[in-house]
Amino acid sequence: MSEEQPTDGEQVSADRGRLSRRRMLGLTGTGAAVGAATFAGGLGIGRATAAEPAAPPTGTSRTYPFYDAHQAGIVTPAQDRLHFAAFDVTTTSREELVTLLQAWSLAAAEMTQGRPAQAEETSYDSPAADTGEADGLPASGLTLTFGFGPSLFRDAQGKDRFGIADRQPKELKRLPHFPSDNLNPVRSDGDLCVQACADDPQVAVHAIRNLSRIAFGTAEIRWSQLGFGRTSSTSKAQTTPRNLFGFKDGTANLKAEDTKDVDTHVWVGGQDDPAAAWMTGGSFLVTRRINMHIETWDRTSLREQENIIGRDRPHGAPLSGGTEFSEPNFTATGRAKEPLIAMDSHVRLAHPTTNKGAAMLRRGYNFTDGNDALGRLDAGLFFLAYVRRPSTQYIPMQMRMSREDTMMEYVQHTGSALFAVPPGAKQGGYIGQNLFT
Amino acid sequence: MSEEQPTDGEQVSADRGRLSRRRMLGLTGTGAAVGAATFAGGLGIGRATAAEPAAPPTGTSRTYPFYDAHQAGIVTPAQDRLHFAAFDVTTTSREELVTLLQAWSLAAAEMTQGRPAQAEETSYDSPAADTGEADGLPASGLTLTFGFGPSLFRDAQGKDRFGIADRQPKELKRLPHFPSDNLNPVRSDGDLCVQACADDPQVAVHAIRNLSRIAFGTAEIRWSQLGFGRTSSTSKAQTTPRNLFGFKDGTANLKAEDTKDVDTHVWVGGQDDPAAAWMTGGSFLVTRRINMHIETWDRTSLREQENIIGRDRPHGAPLSGGTEFSEPNFTATGRAKEPLIAMDSHVRLAHPTTNKGAAMLRRGYNFTDGNDALGRLDAGLFFLAYVRRPSTQYIPMQMRMSREDTMMEYVQHTGSALFAVPPGAKQGGYIGQNLFT
Numbered sequence: 001m002s003e004e005q006p007t008d009g010e011q012v013s014a015d016r017g018r019l020s021r022r023r024m025l026g027l028t029g030t031g032a033a034v035g036a037a038t039f040a041g042g043l044g045i046g047r048a049t050a051a052e053p054a055a056p057p058t059g060t061s062r063t064y065p066f067y068d069a070h071q072a073g074i075v076t077p078a079q080d081r082l083h084f085a086a087f088d089v090t091t092t093s094r095e096e097l098v099t100l101l102q103a104w105s106l107a108a109a110e111m112t113q114g115r116p117a118q119a120e121e122t123s124y125d126s127p128a129a130d131t132g133e134a135d136g137l138p139a140s141g142l143t144l145t146f147g148f149g150p151s152l153f154r155d156a157q158g159k160d161r162f163g164i165a166d167r168q169p170k171e172l173k174r175l176p177h178f179p180s181d182n183l184n185p186v187r188s189d190g191d192l193c194v195q196a197c198a199d200d201p202q203v204a205v206h207a208i209r210n211l212s213r214i215a216f217g218t219a220e221i222r223w224s225q226l227g228f229g230r231t232s233s234t235s236k237a238q239t240t241p242r243n244l245f246g247f248k249d250g251t252a253n254l255k256a257e258d259t260k261d262v263d264t265h266v267w268v269g270g271q272d273d274p275a276a277a278w279m280t281g282g283s284f285l286v287t288r289r290i291n292m293h294i295e296t297w298d299r300t301s302l303r304e305q306e307n308i309i310g311r312d313r314p315h316g317a318p319l320s321g322g323t324e325f326s327e328p329n330f331t332a333t334g335r336a337k338e339p340l341i342a343m344d345s346h347v348r349l350a351h352p353t354t355n356k357g358a359a360m361l362r363r364g365y366n367f368t369d370g371n372d373a374l375g376r377l378d379a380g381l382f383f384l385a386y387v388r389r390p391s392t393q394y395i396p397m398q399m400r401m402s403r404e405d406t407m408m409e410y411v412q413h414t415g416s417a418l419f420a421v422p423p424g425a426k427q428g429g430y431i432g433q434n435l436f437t
Numbered sequence: 438m439s440e441e442q443p444t445d446g447e448q449v450s451a452d453r454g455r456l457s458r459r460r461m462l463g464l465t466g467t468g469a470a471v472g473a474a475t476f477a478g479g480l481g482i483g484r485a486t487a488a489e490p491a492a493p494p495t496g497t498s499r500t501y502p503f504y505d506a507h508q509a510g511i512v513t514p515a516q517d518r519l520h521f522a523a524f525d526v527t528t529t530s531r532e533e534l535v536t537l538l539q540a541w542s543l544a545a546a547e548m549t550q551g552r553p554a555q556a557e558e559t560s561y562d563s564p565a566a567d568t569g570e571a572d573g574l575p576a577s578g579l580t581l582t583f584g585f586g587p588s589l590f591r592d593a594q595g596k597d598r599f600g601i602a603d604r605q606p607k608e609l610k611r612l613p614h615f616p617s618d619n620l621n622p623v624r625s626d627g628d629l630c631v632q633a634c635a636d637d638p639q640v641a642v643h644a645i646r647n648l649s650r651i652a653f654g655t656a657e658i659r660w661s662q663l664g665f666g667r668t669s670s671t672s673k674a675q676t677t678p679r680n681l682f683g684f685k686d687g688t689a690n691l692k693a694e695d696t697k698d699v700d701t702h703v704w705v706g707g708q709d710d711p712a713a714a715w716m717t718g719g720s721f722l723v724t725r726r727i728n729m730h731i732e733t734w735d736r737t738s739l740r741e742q743e744n745i746i747g748r749d750r751p752h753g754a755p756l757s758g759g760t761e762f763s764e765p766n767f768t769a770t771g772r773a774k775e776p777l778i779a780m781d782s783h784v785r786l787a788h789p790t791t792n793k794g795a796a797m798l799r800r801g802y803n804f805t806d807g808n809d810a811l812g813r814l815d816a817g818l819f820f821l822a823y824v825r826r827p828s829t830q831y832i833p834m835q836m837r838m839s840r841e842d843t844m845m846e847y848v849q850h851t852g853s854a855l856f857a858v859p860p861g862a863k864q865g866g867y868i869g870q871n872l873f874t
Contacts, residue, residue, distance in 0.1 A: 081638075081665075083805070088812070128739045131731070132683020132750055133803070136676075186810070201518075201638075201665035202679075205805050209681075209814060213735055220812030226805060228518075228638035228663065239573075242639075244646075246569020294568070298650055302565045313569055366570070368520070368642050368663055369806065373623070375525070375657030377646060 060199045061138040066109040068424040070267065070281055071431070073143030074361065074386050075256035077235035079197040082227030082365040083204040084287070084382065085212065086190025086417060087219040089152065094162040098436050100218045104146065104194075104211055105430035114139030117210035131213065134206035142203050144211070145195040146431045147285050147419030150174055152191040164435055169268075169276035171284055171390050172420045178402040178413065187289055187415035190222045195285070195384065197363075201226070223415070225289065227365020227382050234363060240316060240324065243381055244292050244366050245410070247309050248316030251324055252351065254361040265359045265393065266386050278434035281423030283386040286360075286394050289367075289415030292380040297410045308406045310347030318347060330354070344406045350397065358393040360385040380411065390418060497636045498575040503546040505861040507704065507718055508868070510580030511798065511823050512693035514672035516634040519664030519802040520641040521724070521819065522649065523627025523854060524656040526589065531599040535873050537655045541583065541631075541648055542867035551576030554647035568650065571643035579640050581648070582632040583868045584722050584856030587611055589628040601872055606705075606713035608721055608827050609857045615839040615850065624726055624852035627659045632722070632821065634800075638663070660852070662726065664802020664819050671800060677753060677761065680818055681729050681803050682847070684746050685753030688761055689788065691798040702796045702830065703823050715871035718860030720823040723797075723831050726804075726852030729817040734847045745843045747784030755784060767791070781843045787834065795830040797822040817848065827855060 064072040089097060107117040114137075116130030153168035155161055174189065194211055196204040205226075212221055231243045232250035236257050243249040254261050268279045297305070306312050310319055310328065318328035320340045328347055332340045341348050352359045363386065368379040387393035402408055422432045501509040526534060544554040551574075553567030590605035592598055611626065631648055633641040642663070649658055668680045669687035673694050680686040691698050705716045734742070743749050747756055747765065755765035757777045765784055769777045778785050789796045800823065805816040824830035839845055859869045 085808075123738075124740050125738045127736050128683070128742075128750070130683075131681075131735055133679045133681050135679060135683065135751070202803065205665065205681075205803070205816075209731065209816075212812070212814065213732070216732075221808045221814070222812065224805075224808050224814070226663075226665065226807075228642065228665075242570045242572060244568075244570050246565070246567075246572065294646065295650070295653070298568055299564050301560075301562045303561050305565075313565070314572070366639065366642075368661075370663075371522075371658045371661050375649070375659065377649065377658065377661070379642075379646075 060140050061114075062141045062199075063113055063139040064141065064143050066105075066112045066144070066425070067427045067429075070283075071143075071145045071421060071424045072112070073145035073195055073197050074266065074283060074363070074421070075234055075262060076141075076143050076197070077238055077256070078230040078232055078363055079141045079143070079199050080230055081198055081201040081204050082230075082382070083196045083201070083208045083224065084227070084384075085194050085196075085208045085224040086149070086222045086287075087192040087194070087212075087215060088222045089161075089191040089219045091218045092161070094164075094436070096218050097162055098430075100215055101146075101432050101436075102430040103214050105425050107210060107214055108144040108146075108207075108431075111207050111210065112139065112142045112144060114142075117207075117214070131206065131210055133209075134203050137200060137203055137206075140198040140200040140203040142196065142198040142207060144207055145197075145285075145421060147193040147195075147421040148172075148432065148435075149190045149192065149417060149419050151189060167276055167278060167435055169273050169279050169284075169420050171273065172276075172418065175286070175390070175416050175418050176395065176399075178398055180402050180408055181413050181416065183416050184289075184414050187223045187225075189417050190419075192219060193285070193287070193417070193419045201228070225367060225382050225415075226369075227367050229366040231364045231366055231381055232362040234361060243364075244294055244368075244379055245297055245305070245309070247305075247311065247313055248324065249364070249381075250362050251311070251316050252347075254359055261359065262361065265388055266361050268388055272388070276420075278432075279420060279422060283361075283388060283421045284390050285419045285421050286383070286385045286387065286390060287415070287417045287419070288383040288413050290381045290383050291378065291412045291414050293376075293410050293412070294379055295376050300410075307342050308345060308410075310341045310345030319345075342406070344404050346401075346405055346407045349401045349405050355397045355400075356392070358397060360387050360393055386421070497577050498551075499578045499636075500550055500576040501578065501580050503542075503549045503581070503862070504864040504866075507720075508580075508582045508858060508861045509549070510582035510632055510634050511703065511720060511800070511858070512671055512699060513578075513580050513634070514675055514693070515667040515669055515800050516578045516580070516636050517667055518635055518638040518641050519667075519819070520633045520638070520645045520661065521664070521821075522631050522633075522645045522661040523586070523659045523724075524629040524631070524649075524652060525659045526598075526628040526656045528655045529598070531873070533655050534599055535867075537652055538583075538869050538873075539867040540651050542862050544647060544651055545581040545583075545644075545868075548644050548647065549576065549579045549581060551579075554644075554651070568643065568647055570646075571640050574637060574640055574643075577635040577637035577640040579633065579635040579644060581644055582634075582722075582858060584630040584632075584858040585609075585869065585872070586627045586629065586854060586856050588626060604713055604715060604872055606710050606716050606721075606857050608710065609713075609855065612723070612827070612853050612855050613832065613836075615835050617839050617845055618850050618853070620853050621726075621851050624660045624662075626854050627856075629656060630722070630724070630854070630856045638665070662804060662819050662852075663806075664804050666803040668801045668803055668818055669799040671798060680801075681731055681805075681816055682734055682742070682746070684742075684748065684750055685761065686801070686818075687799050688748070688753050689784075691796055698796065699798065702825055703798050705825055709825070713857075715869075716857060716859060720798075720825065720858045721827050722856045722858050723820070723822045723824065723827060724852070724854045724856070725820040725850050727818045727820050728815065728849045728851050730813075730847050730849070731816055732813050737847075744779050745782060745847075747778045747782030756782075779843070781841050783838075783842055783844045786838045786842050792834045792837075793829070795834060797824050797830055823858070 118129035196207040198204040240248040270280045316324040320329035320332040363384040365382045425431045555566035587609045633644040635641040677685040707717045753761040757766035757769040800821040802819045804819045862868045
């Protein structure tokens with residue numbers, strides 16, 4: 001390594017043969033020059049002055065803080081792309097699990113700021129600390145949101161896996177079977193989850209890949225899901241996107257600006273569950289992989305589609321009149337006293353007024369995962385919803401919808417999971433710290 | 438339908454109960470108001486003034502013409518997202534096949550300009566002419582590129598399927614088996630293909646879905662592939678992206694600006710194959726689904742990775758020195774006369790100078806399709822390359838690489854296809870017209 005030529009006033013510790021990942025990328029080619037120069041007898045030095053093309057191909061430079069009272073990625077304005085992964089913990093050691101959560105938190109704090117996953121020093125003769133495919137891409141609004149499944153607390157036999165069973169939130173139970181569920185067990189449940197949202201899918205995929213890599217030997221991916229387009233707005237500044245039924249989705253969603261509603265419906269309060277006080281400031285995440293029979297839907301008349309949804313397609317306005325953001329009038333009737341918004345329409349069955357005021361913060365994504373053997377697209381909605389109490393905010397509504405919602409003829413739920421999403425980590429701390437201390 | 442209220446000076450043909458798809462979306466709510474008013478006794482009219490939120494959630498407004506000498510989506514600056522589909526033709530009727538190509542061409546001409554798939558009139562009591570999920574999204578640089586597989590010309594028994602066997606290009610043969618291929622037949626081959634590229638994945642998915650819908654009864658999807666990030670630049674104005682090995686990919690790719698090289702290496706010439714003169718101005722598309730063993734790769738030292746690639750990771754400069762766009766010096770040696778760029782490195786084996794000057798226009802995409810049962814991401818590179826002569830530009834190089842390239846230890850080819858991509862359609866004509874007339 002005698003031919004190294006530090007540049008830009010940076011010190012390269014040649015005898016240790018190590019240089020920081022961040023510095024290596026920050027320097028104009030030095031990291032590479034060090035390696036090549038070893039072979040090249042000085043030839044590599046020319047590369048040290050290589051200039052990077054300026055503009056990144058995609059993405060945005062916005063960043064969200066990782067260390068915060070609540071985890072980012074919940075009320076954060078929904079980013080356009082998703083990579084979600086559920087993990088099985090493979091270790092039986094509580095210490096290794098805690099070490100994983102610490103390492104994940106550190107890596108998340110780096111990556112969400114647009115930096116490589118691991119900032120520690122690395123040797124040029126070791127695997128790189130970061131896998132590299134997001135080098136040069138901006139942070140792209142990346143958020144990483146972590147959750148714990150019921151199986152993290154107790155195994156299938158009810159055994160306490162990591163000495164935390166007495167702290168399992170009473171709301172954190174495997175979701176019940178809903179009528180017409182057709183769940184694939186390998187696409188359901190999980191001990192841990194990570195929701196990666198970003199404006200650039202390469203940034204989201206990079207994050208899940210590096211977290212999976214960090215978990216090697218401690219946890220492994222059980223299932224994962226890419227989402228190519230958001231189907232909900234979580235901020236009033238966002239336009240309402242469309243789902244694969246072609247309709248605007250999530251018009252009546254909770255929005256970050258309605259802080260009182262968010263406090264009521266999303267964040268777990270200090271008195272909600274005294275045995276699980278570590279969840280204060282956290283939330284519960286329902287995930288449902290909802291396949292859409294889009295070929296069947298596409299053969300249905302526009303009138304029928306609108307009656308099933310209860311809104312018009314062009315603007316998303318309720319069929320009782322008004323604009324997209326008008327409140328639906330469920331008592332309005334038309335000819336022959338028929339309700340303008342059908343009794344079995346989706347908007348009626350999902351609306352807070354017909355669910356004892358229950359509301360959710362939805363954060364779902366459209367997905368397409370290839371096609372089936374009959375040439376039909378394997379596509380639909382990956383439903384994500386954050387609620388304070390699944391037992392009152394999600395389960396009764398879904399039970400009712402799966403029985404009464406006409407839309408159920410066009411969808412099939414193929415994956416399901418519930419996770420407890422702890423509050424945010426403090427600077428220097430880690431996600432879930434209050435559960436383990 | 439007596440309560441319709443035409444707005445904005447538009448005429449609504451009430452007695453026919455039909456209104457154009459485009460007008461329906463263009464009018465501020467009229468289409469929906471028509472439907473709702475039927476039930477609502479006038480209540481729906483209020484919606485006719487609903488204003489759309491201004492900003493679309495994503496995408497760009499750039500458009501590329503559909504009718505052109507060459508098909509768009511080849512030398513077009515590579516868009517960020519991909520949805521690719523291969524189709525099996527299910528009809529035995531030549532006429533139906535031609536009708537499909539005509540309908541596809543019309544729909545492509547609409548969608549690439551940011552309009553719904555079908556502009557013809559539709560009834561509110563019929564299925565909508567467009568599936569709707571791209572309503573309100575800009576064109577996002579959508580290109581749709583169509584190709585014909587060898588199986589369109591002759592079936593497995595060699596039988597002429599549609600009276601075009603005598604016009605099958607001699608270059609259009611099923612790709613040979615390459616050493617270490619592990620092809621999944623249901624992810625390989627196909628009678629027809631459509632490559633949808635756009636800046637917004639929802640726009641690309643919408644296009645494939647609507648083309649598949651139009652094909653119902655004539656052709657069905659055989660396999661499909663989403664790509665979330667481009668791995669090649671096809672224009673000098675673009676920065677070089679990174680593949681999932683973390684390296685810049687396609688630095689030495691053909692670029693649209695090198696029109697002479699493009700003419701030499703991409704476009705089929707009038708004298709190339711007199712029996713298949715209909716291909717003049719077209720090209721051949723090689724598709725390969727290349728799974729990357731990213732977990733294994735990630736455990737390899739950075740030095741080893743760079744030696745396998747033959748370039749440095751931070752900047753993509755050849756290991757012989759210089760910057761990203763410096764020509765690799767394959768004769769340069771370092772200590773002990775070892776070549777700076779290893780003999781079995783990817784850059785050496787793929788380079789035109791070691792392939793009798795053969796070059797390709799690459800247009801590949803990173804993909805992640807969930808994970809396998811061992812928790813490893815099902816991820817890699819969906820390789821797309823346009824060449825004038827597969828027999829000299831792709832097959833010998835791939836044969837050599839699959840034997841000698843050290844990178845082959847980290848990848849597995851799991852899908853393969855070759856398509857003849859005809860020239861562009863003339864205004865009023867359709868893709869492949871010269872093949873059928």
